[in-house]
Amino acid sequence: MAEYRIDELARFAGTTSRNVRAYQERGLLPPPRKEGRVGIYTETHLARLRLITSLHDRGYTSAQIAELIAGWEQGRNLGEVLGLEEALNSPWTDEIPTYLPTEQIRAFLAADLTAEPGLFDRIVRLGLLKPEGDQCLVPSPQLISTVAELVSRGFPLADLLTLHEAISPAIDDVARRMVEAGSAHLIEEHGEAWLPVDGEVGEITELLQRLRQLAMSSVQGLLAHAMERHVADVMGEHLVRVIKQQAPETGV
Structure with a gap:
């Protein structure tokens, strides 16, 4: 099972270390395991943190979330509850979010930003980057x-962003x-x-984890076959145009 320090946990959950500490103080998040003075969090904490963040985003207050969690845990095995939370909220990708200096990103985009000054803000609106200070x-x-x-x-960056906006x-x-x-x-x-009771959790x-695997593999397969068809169609049309353009004119 993966382990995280508080900053890593916050980054993976899309929140802040300050929020993590606040949720612990309010009893929403179980305390970490201590190794000396360092708190060590697990995937179970990450699943609970993602659930809390999701409920906050839907407008629930901390008090309401605490009540929901308490009601859910009452009469049920805590390990099973946290296991279900982990299945519901664990990431569907192995990607690890990372940080890059804002100055470095702007330097890479310098030419595009000169031509289109609002491009950086557009990237942020699409959620591809999330500025946090420097x-x-x-x-x-x-x-x-x-x-x-x-x-x-x-490839022009603006065109790639337009494609992303259309596909998302x-x-x-x-x-x-x-x-x-x-x-x-x-x-x-x-x-x-x-709601699942003891024995059903x-x-x-297991069902959720299997559905996740099936969903990812089926979408990947469908996309691959669709790309194959469209590449053949588009390149075929292009070749026909080129051949027609290069064919010598014949008199009648």
Whole structure:
């Protein structure tokens, strides 16, 4: 099981160390294991922290969240509860968010920012970067690395951002549909007001983990086949145009 110090835990959960300490003081987050004077957190803490952050984003107060968590834990095994939280809130990617100096990012974008001064703000609005003082949090280093490589190969950054803006809603819609399908199946099987009781938590946790694997593999496969078809179509059309342009004119 992965282990984190408080700063790492906060970064992975998309919050601050100050919030982590506040949640501990309010009893929302279990205390860390101590190694000397250093607190060591686990994936269980990360899952709980992501749940708290998600509920806060939906407008719940800390008092309401504490009540929800207390009600959920009452009469149930805490280990099972935290296991379900981990399955619900654990990341679907192995990517590790990282920080880059804001000055370094602006230097890399210098030419694009000269042509389009609002480009940096546009990147931030898309959630690709999150400024924090003199540094920027990069939620998806892999995505940023891909964009940087494409820019180095001559692709205009503004065009890549436009493509990202067009693709993101479609991907989000696919993800929501898949989650709603899983939710609808559980509701149909157990009823609208169902919550897993002792003995069912482990089963639901295993189901969620399996659904995650199936969702990722199926989407990856569909995308690969679709890309294959479209590459063939687009390149085929291009070759036909080139051949027509280069074909010698024949008189009748």
